[in-house]
Amino acid sequence: MALLEVRDLKVEFRRRGEEPVRAVDGVSFDVQPGQTVGLVGESGCGKSVTALTIMGLLPKRGPHVSGSARFDATELLSLSDRQMRDRRGRDLGMVFQDPLSSLNPVVPIGLQVTEVLERHRGMSRRQATVEAADLLDKVGIPDPRRRLDEYPHQLSGGMRQRALIAIALACRPRLLIADEPTTALDVTIQAQILALLANLVRDTETALIMITHDLGVVAGLCDEVNVLYAGRVVERAKRHDLFAIPRHPYTHGLLSSIPRLDAPRGDRLSPITGSVADNIPWTTGCAFAPRCPNALDVCVEVTPEMTDDVGVPDNRSLRCHNPVERAKRDGEALV
Amino acid sequence: MLRYTVRRLLQLVLVVVALSLLLFAWLRSLPGGPVSALLGERATPALRAQLTAELGLDQPIFVQYFKFLGRALSGDFGVSTGVQPGDSAMEIFLQRFPATLELSVLAILIAVAVGIPLGYLAARRRGGVLDNLSVVGSLIGVAVPVFFLAFVLKQVFAVELGWFPTTGRQEGGLDATRVTGFFVLDGLITREWDAAWDAVKHLILPAIALSSIPFSVIFRITRASVLDVLDEDFVRTAESKGLTTPVIRRRHVLRNAMLPVVTTIGLQTGALLAGAVLTEKVFAFPGIGQALAIGFERRDYPVLLLLILCAAGVFVLVNLAVDLSYAVIDPRIRSGSGGGR
Numbered sequence A: 001m002a003l004l005e006v007r008d009l010k011v012e013f014r015r016r017g018e019e020p021v022r023a024v025d026g027v028s029f030d031v032q033p034g035q036t037v038g039l040v041g042e043s044g045c046g047k048s049v050t051a052l053t054i055m056g057l058l059p060k061r062g063p064h065v066s067g068s069a070r071f072d073a074t075e076l077l078s079l080s081d082r083q084m085r086d087r088r089g090r091d092l093g094m095v096f097q098d099p100l101s102s103l104n105p106v107v108p109i110g111l112q113v114t115e116v117l118e119r120h121r122g123m124s125r126r127q128a129t130v131e132a133a134d135l136l137d138k139v140g141i142p143d144p145r146r147r148l149d150e151y152p153h154q155l156s157g158g159m160r161q162r163a164l165i166a167i168a169l170a171c172r173p174r175l176l177i178a179d180e181p182t183t184a185l186d187v188t189i190q191a192q193i194l195a196l197l198a199n200l201v202r203d204t205e206t207a208l209i210m211i212t213h214d215l216g217v218v219a220g221l222c223d224e225v226n227v228l229y230a231g232r233v234v235e236r237a238k239r240h241d242l243f244a245i246p247r248h249p250y251t252h253g254l255l256s257s258i259p260r261l262d263a264p265r266g267d268r269l270s271p272i273t274g275s276v277a278d279n280i281p282w283t284t285g286c287a288f289a290p291r292c293p294n295a296l297d298v299c300v301e302v303t304p305e306m307t308d309d310v311g312v313p314d315n316r317s318l319r320c321h322n323p324v325e326r327a328k329r330d331g332e333a334l335v
Numbered sequence B: 001m002l003r004y005t006v007r008r009l010l011q012l013v014l015v016v017v018a019l020s021l022l023l024f025a026w027l028r029s030l031p032g033g034p035v036s037a038l039l040g041e042r043a044t045p046a047l048r049a050q051l052t053a054e055l056g057l058d059q060p061i062f063v064q065y066f067k068f069l070g071r072a073l074s075g076d077f078g079v080s081t082g083v084q085p086g087d088s089a090m091e092i093f094l095q096r097f098p099a100t101l102e103l104s105v106l107a108i109l110i111a112v113a114v115g116i117p118l119g120y121l122a123a124r125r126r127g128g129v130l131d132n133l134s135v136v137g138s139l140i141g142v143a144v145p146v147f148f149l150a151f152v153l154k155q156v157f158a159v160e161l162g163w164f165p166t167t168g169r170q171e172g173g174l175d176a177t178r179v180t181g182f183f184v185l186d187g188l189i190t191r192e193w194d195a196a197w198d199a200v201k202h203l204i205l206p207a208i209a210l211s212s213i214p215f216s217v218i219f220r221i222t223r224a225s226v227l228d229v230l231d232e233d234f235v236r237t238a239e240s241k242g243l244t245t246p247v248i249r250r251r252h253v254l255r256n257a258m259l260p261v262v263t264t265i266g267l268q269t270g271a272l273l274a275g276a277v278l279t280e281k282v283f284a285f286p287g288i289g290q291a292l293a294i295g296f297e298r299r300d301y302p303v304l305l306l307l308i309l310c311a312a313g314v315f316v317l318v319n320l321a322v323d324l325s326y327a328v329i330d331p332r333i334r335s336g337s338g339g340g341r
């Protein structure tokens, strides 16, 4: 059975005097125990809102949530605030985008680690301090004992993100959600943090939802990838299959906009034209149609359903009337 | 840190000396003067001249000032001519300062004890009933003159209901022992409980009146500051750890929200003195404020000079304490520019 089952999750922000915003528009995906699943898509497609909904961290007022998110057979969306608080940090951990602003500037690093151990693992401050030093050591922070007494501003960006990973994994959650954990970091540090995450989730058999707008991040890490567009999953495949044969024109566009070392010289990157602002609502057709090079008349008339893709031999789901044929990627080396 | 403190204390000395010069000149430029105040308008010119000479007011102003400075260095600030004629200014200060300090500390305690929790709750339930009520309440608190509030409190709770005494610091019949000049403290030290309780009862109404402006300001700053902090990423991180609400409130929200509030508390000590003049007048409370009011009416130069200088000194010291407590709250300030990214 899946560890996490998200079904038809919808989140709408309603504010008085404003148009409601459909941030998430029927997302479904599964995460198996120990599996690393990618959620990929342009900024604004609803990745963070999906993550925050699963974690029960949406603002109290404003959002309307429907659908289901079952964790280990428990419906998370119907848990009380108190029950959710017991699970967060213990069963579900989360790492955020900006490590500097995600740490409390006036509380020592040590306390920011020990407080979660005291809360969920019933440790005394003394036991927790020993454990915290051990955790910092495991995430590759040198001289962890000294670091315990330091404050976030005394650490480098990479060290801060390592500390946040240590905090998120402190109580050995079964699911970790990482929301663009490397976006705010220097390029050289990004790879280190990704490698660290990959090692940690493998060693501890933690399931990971890796949220990113960058397919390059997915390439090294994920078992399965969900491509999101305008609040819905448009394509789901194993990582290798997706990179080998992107079927949705949006996925294809995302892949073509990654610089490739093995691309023939003179071959231009082909970013997706248009922007999210061109979306049409999913109710009146395919939201991507206005930007889609493959769009047919049917695309703006009939909303495509998520179906098993029979056009390829692998096990994949697709939401598209006119997927990209393999031939279209002629001349491009496969990953 | 130590060097910083020492530098600030040296600055304090400079401020006080400069202020003394300004005050000295300004007081003597006021219409009227101690001689008219003491003798009335119809005194003979001869009598006036004699008193003027006795007070040393016939000499050039800079001579007067340097004489004042010389004596001040040995702790002699002259003799009162109006507030308590014949007593030394220092004596008056030592008598009255504890009274006002007691009153101000209680007022600030009330303002902090009500303003900070209320500001936090209002921010947590933004737009709710409590929030709206307390925002309106704090507007009224700032808008209603302290003088008027003091008067209403006195009329209702002292005169009509009789719950509190109308004036003074202590019931005359009690004959309490004096140790420190702080009447509440004295009562506690000497175990004269009824005297301590009586002193507290005398303080309550004036302290409430005096706390109205600091309360309103502290409430509003706390509310705004908590609203800011609640939006911070690290609060979301704290929530993502499943921490309990009290821990999040204390360790993550309030600690960060307190920086601007602490500054405000420091600045409010200035407003407190202005409020004390009016409150003490309404309640005939024998503190610095009352002495300042009487001192101005009767042009009591020595008393005015000493009291205002001391008030300025206290204001600077409190704000130094505020800056130092900043460093305690915020490690980024503690490590100075040495930290950084």
Ligand SMILES: Nc1ncnc2c1ncn2[C@@H]1O[C@H](COP(=O)(O)OP(=O)(O)O)[C@@H](O)[C@H]1O
Pocket: A013, A021, A022, A023, A024, A041, A042, A043, A044, A045, A046, A047, A048, A049, A050, A059, A062
């Ligand atoms: N608290 C909020 N109130 C209103 N709209 C929001 C809120 N949070 C997110 N949104 C909107 O929801 C959409 C999806 O946002 P998000 O999930 O953050 O995107 P991303 O995929 O970049 O993480 C965006 O259009 C965003 O403006």
Ligand SMILES: [Mg+2]
Pocket: A044, A047, A048, A049, A179, A180
């Ligand atoms: Mg995001």
